[in-house]
Amino acid sequence: MVKRSKKSKSKRVSLKQKYKVIRKVKEHHKKKAKEAKKSGLKHKRKVEKDPGIPNDWPFKEQELKALEARRARALEELEQKKAARKERAKKRKMGLLEDDEKELSVEEVKGIDFSTGIVNARDNSDRAFYKELVKVIEASDVILEVLDARDPLGTRCVDMEMMVMKSGPDKHLVLLLNKIDLVPREAVEKWLKYLREELPAVAFKCSTQEQRSNLGWKSSKAMKPSNLQQTSDCLGAETLIKLLKNYSRSHEIKKSITVGVIGLPNVGKSSLINSLKRCHVVNVGATPGLTRSMQEVQLDKNVKLLDCPGVVMLKSSGNDASIALRNCKRIEKLDDPVAPVKEILKLCPERLLVTIYKIPGFESVDEFLQNVATVRGKLKKGGIVDVEAAARIILHDWNEGKIPYYTMPPGRNQEELSEARIVTELGKEFNVDEVYNTESSFIGSLKSADDFHSVQVPPSHPLNFDETILEVYDCPFLSSIWDNARPLPSTEVDESQEVISDEPMASEEHDAEKAKSKSTTSKQNEKLYAVEGMFNPKMKRAEKKRKKKAKNKSTLGGDAMDDEGDYDFGVDYVKGKGQNTCGVPMSGIEVDE
Numbered sequence: 001m002v003k004r005s006k007k008s009k010s011k012r013v014s015l016k017q018k019y020k021v022i023r024k025v026k027e028h029h030k031k032k033a034k035e036a037k038k039s040g041l042k043h044k045r046k047v048e049k050d051p052g053i054p055n056d057w058p059f060k061e062q063e064l065k066a067l068e069a070r071r072a073r074a075l076e077e078l079e080q081k082k083a084a085r086k087e088r089a090k091k092r093k094m095g096l097l098e099d100d101e102k103e104l105s106v107e108e109v110k111g112i113d114f115s116t117g118i119v120n121a122r123d124n125s126d127r128a129f130y131k132e133l134v135k136v137i138e139a140s141d142v143i144l145e146v147l148d149a150r151d152p153l154g155t156r157c158v159d160m161e162m163m164v165m166k167s168g169p170d171k172h173l174v175l176l177l178n179k180i181d182l183v184p185r186e187a188v189e190k191w192l193k194y195l196r197e198e199l200p201a202v203a204f205k206c207s208t209q210e211q212r213s214n215l216g217w218k219s220s221k222a223m224k225p226s227n228l229q230q231t232s233d234c235l236g237a238e239t240l241i242k243l244l245k246n247y248s249r250s251h252e253i254k255k256s257i258t259v260g261v262i263g264l265p266n267v268g269k270s271s272l273i274n275s276l277k278r279c280h281v282v283n284v285g286a287t288p289g290l291t292r293s294m295q296e297v298q299l300d301k302n303v304k305l306l307d308c309p310g311v312v313m314l315k316s317s318g319n320d321a322s323i324a325l326r327n328c329k330r331i332e333k334l335d336d337p338v339a340p341v342k343e344i345l346k347l348c349p350e351r352l353l354v355t356i357y358k359i360p361g362f363e364s365v366d367e368f369l370q371n372v373a374t375v376r377g378k379l380k381k382g383g384i385v386d387v388e389a390a391a392r393i394i395l396h397d398w399n400e401g402k403i404p405y406y407t408m409p410p411g412r413n414q415e416e417l418s419e420a421r422i423v424t425e426l427g428k429e430f431n432v433d434e435v436y437n438t439e440s441s442f443i444g445s446l447k448s449a450d451d452f453h454s455v456q457v458p459p460s461h462p463l464n465f466d467e468t469i470l471e472v473y474d475c476p477f478l479s480s481i482w483d484n485a486r487p488l489p490s491t492e493v494d495e496s497q498e499v500i501s502d503e504p505m506a507s508e509e510h511d512a513e514k515a516k517s518k519s520t521t522s523k524q525n526e527k528l529y530a531v532e533g534m535f536n537p538k539m540k541r542a543e544k545k546r547k548k549k550a551k552n553k554s555t556l557g558g559d560a561m562d563d564e565g566d567y568d569f570g571v572d573y574v575k576g577k578g579q580n581t582c583g584v585p586m587s588g589i590e591v592d593e
């Protein structure tokens with residue numbers, strides 16, 4: 001046998017080893033190439049200079065002139081576009097741009113204020129929000145009106161409730177007392193008793209958890225008073241779902257129901273939907289007006305929830321402070337943030353504010369604001385204290401519950417009590433007695449007023465819609481509310497009755513409307529007007545116009561042209577005065593031919 005030399009070693013390797021080496025080499029080259037490419041980019045080759053038009057080009061002069069003209073034109077166009085944009089923005093600010101939905105969406109993106117004081121200055125948001133509200137009410141079987149437990153009356157909107165009542169007998173309104181974690185047990189109990197004298201009402205606390213999903217629910221059974229105030233979990237969800245299920249079960253044929261969530265801005269409508277769904281499906285935030293359009297959320301196969309934007313077209317009765325204290329207006333956009341702070345100082349004892357802001361005692365609003373601004377470091381240029389910034393901080397704290405307050409329900413007079421007894425019937429379809437029993441356990445575990453260091457303030461008045469919007473936006477629901485529910489001067493009442501009984505005029509107007517537009521809004525309005533007892537403002541206006549025309553005709557001795565010089569198609573102008581063939585459209589033309 002040949003002996004193997006120990007010195008010479010074979011270079012043969014296994015195929016696995018061989019391919020590994022090849023792969024490694026390949027990877028190395030690739031890496032090198034990449035790096036080279038990268039470094040090559042850094043030392044970018046200079047862009048070659050445009051040699052321009054050669055001098056010996058015969059049309060060089062003309063070509064240069066044309067180029068210059070093109071440049072000037074492009075610049076001019078840019079300037080024109082800029083000016084047009086500015087003009088449009090100016091018009092929009094003045095409220096002259098009406099139906100520009102595109103503009104609205106731009107505003108939405110930019111988050112422009114939607115509720116400045118005057119109706120003209122309010123942009124289209126008010127009307128858009130109103131439309132969304134009508135849509136939600138129309139689509140819903142059950143409507144949840146969310147109220148802030150700290151001031152339930154102040155966050156109630158009477159006109160909105162009337163809209164629900166008027167929209168049909170099959171719509172059911174339920175009041176939801178939200179944010180019960182911010183008030184003592186006694187207040188919740190008394191408010192529930194008060195509200196239940198009018199409508200079915202349930203207590204609720206939304207989940208304030210930040211995570212995307214798996215929002216917690218606290219079971220009503222396992223509650224300890226000590227940890228309730230700190231919990232970020234939701235309370236009352238089981239009760240509310242039970243209530244809704246009872247309703248859907250009470251209707252044998254129709255099993256699935258749509259639940260609309262309405263209320264003033266920032267009362268927690270979106271938070272309620274997220275809490276029920278147990279995940280963040282809709283946007284939530286401490287800024288009023290965050291929700292801008294109706295949003296649908298399927299809770300389960302039987303219940304669909306509709307989130308509605310907070311209603312902002314509220315009447316402030318010349319007092320913006322009260323609107324600001326109800327968090328219906330963006331604090332950043334308030335013209336005078338100091339006025340609502342003055343109101344807060346009237347309501348809150350000095351001791352409480354001194355403790356919250358860790359400031360020395362104060363004598364006046366100015367001193368208080370200056371103290372807060374100093375402590376919070378709100379200084380303007382030159383070290384001047386920013387009183388307005390301090391006022392905004394205080395308003396934020398008031399609305400978010402950092403300055404704790406609550407209200408107690410007012411007493412009812414005898415008349416109201418007898419009315420209240422009649423409406424208790426409304427809860428039958430929800431089987432409210434069974435539902436109310438389940439919720440008593442978690443309400444009982446809320447902290448009592450003695451353990452709750454908050455200030456009791458008098459309850460505010462419920463809000464109404466701003467009447468001026470009625471004229472500006474031509475809101476059919478609202479006009480009916482004003483004419484049917486609010487006392488009107490006797491002459492006006494008579495007029496409206498006359499219009500309703502005037503059938504030929506009604507059909508005439510109806511036909512004209514049909515021809516005018518077939519938009520969804522007009523269709524919706526037609527539907528609304530068709531409801532028995534619904535007042536039609538268009539009809540009223542038409543009637544007034546007709547009366548005015550008739551009056552003019554009699555005073556001018558049968559002159560068919562009215563004061564404004566409008567052409568009346570029912571008149572034969574060709575034949576001259578006195579030969580009025582009123583009532584036969586275009587008859588004059590026919591005769592002439």
Ligand SMILES: Nc1nc2c(ncn2[C@@H]2O[C@H](COP(=O)(O)OP(=O)(O)OP(=O)(O)O)[C@@H](O)[C@H]2O)c(=O)[nH]1
Pocket residue numbers: 178179180181182204205206207208263264265266267268269270271272283284285286287288289290291292308309310401
């Ligand atoms: N403490 C407490 N805060 C709550 C509760 N529910 C909602 N909030 C807070 O209230 C603020 C407003 O909540 P949203 O759900 O955005 O209110 P909204 O009614 O949908 O507001 P808009 O979109 O403006 O109509 C948020 O900062 C919530 O965290 C609650 O039960 N308790």
